[in-house]
Amino acid sequence: MTAPGVVIAMPGNEQLAEELAIRLGLERGVATVRRFPDGESYVRIESPVDGRGTFIVCTLDRPDDKLVPLFLLAAALREAGARSVGLVAPYLAYMRQDRRFQPGETISAHHVGAWISRSVDWLVTVDPHLHRITDLSQVCSVPAHAVHAAQSMAQWIREHVRDPLLIGPDEESAQWVGAVAQHALAPFVVLRKTRRGDRDVEVSLPDVERWRSRTPVLVDDIVSTARTMIETVGHLRQAGLAAPVCVAVHAVFAQTAFEDLRAAGAGEIVSCDTIRHPSNRIPLAAAIAAGVRTLLPA
Numbered sequence: 001m002t003a004p005g006v007v008i009a010m011p012g013n014e015q016l017a018e019e020l021a022i023r024l025g026l027e028r029g030v031a032t033v034r035r036f037p038d039g040e041s042y043v044r045i046e047s048p049v050d051g052r053g054t055f056i057v058c059t060l061d062r063p064d065d066k067l068v069p070l071f072l073l074a075a076a077l078r079e080a081g082a083r084s085v086g087l088v089a090p091y092l093a094y095m096r097q098d099r100r101f102q103p104g105e106t107i108s109a110h111h112v113g114a115w116i117s118r119s120v121d122w123l124v125t126v127d128p129h130l131h132r133i134t135d136l137s138q139v140c141s142v143p144a145h146a147v148h149a150a151q152s153m154a155q156w157i158r159e160h161v162r163d164p165l166l167i168g169p170d171e172e173s174a175q176w177v178g179a180v181a182q183h184a185l186a187p188f189v190v191l192r193k194t195r196r197g198d199r200d201v202e203v204s205l206p207d208v209e210r211w212r213s214r215t216p217v218l219v220d221d222i223v224s225t226a227r228t229m230i231e232t233v234g235h236l237r238q239a240g241l242a243a244p245v246c247v248a249v250h251a252v253f254a255q256t257a258f259e260d261l262r263a264a265g266a267g268e269i270v271s272c273d274t275i276r277h278p279s280n281r282i283p284l285a286a287a288i289a290a291g292v293r294t295l296l297p298a
């Protein structure tokens, strides 16, 4: 009988690793991941992995601190004899730099995808920010699967919001808000946004008069500085609508973004649990486990 596969959590990812191990009938592996006093990373795999399928669980918000230990851990697993090494990264970083916006920039999404593809045999992630790059295969050369959170988000909205009107703050969000609206059986509108800088965005609001009786629900994939949601919340409040519920897949929330969004007049702020955050209300372990099943070698 072949030994079961082994799941290894990078620090901070233990809960999802445990849930995936239970749902998929795998063992939890033990690894030490820490920093040397000089800031370099130290990794050591402490569980037997020889001949076994393995995967690492590591969500990739604040990615620059995580990518080096992740690559080292993947290498350590191979050197310890693992038959395969996968990666479950519920949030896949760098996907928004998917174009050379200014001369002299690079398309970071391609490079990060290439580094990951050199390190692991397969990748499972959740709703990667695919916009100008439309498919994960354009950034990853290894088998990659994108889990969609739309159904889980729709379920939360159906259970918690009366008469929702779903609102996508910009054209990029149309794919997410459209899918969520379809599952939630709710109407949706998509706004127009102009981004002038990291923290400078302008959103234009269509006529929302006929939706006045509904509860506005902003739906987006990522909240980073929250400027997109803050700007939209401001317009909706000015138009006399109720405090919008804000629902996002990935709660990146840079610096004071969460507090800023609350202060801007948002109603409840809710996220999926791809990045650990106090706003997490929508668990995705079951959907991620189903995604892993499609790629986990027998």
Ligand SMILES: O=P(O)(O)OC[C@H]1O[C@@H](O)[C@H](O)[C@@H]1O
Pocket (backbone or CB within 6 Å): 096, 129, 169, 170, 172, 173, 198, 201, 220, 221, 222, 223, 224, 225, 226, 227, 228, 229
């Ligand atoms: O406005 P912040 O929160 O910084 O950035 C998040 C937005 O930027 C877009 O790429 C995302 O799809 C989202 O609409």
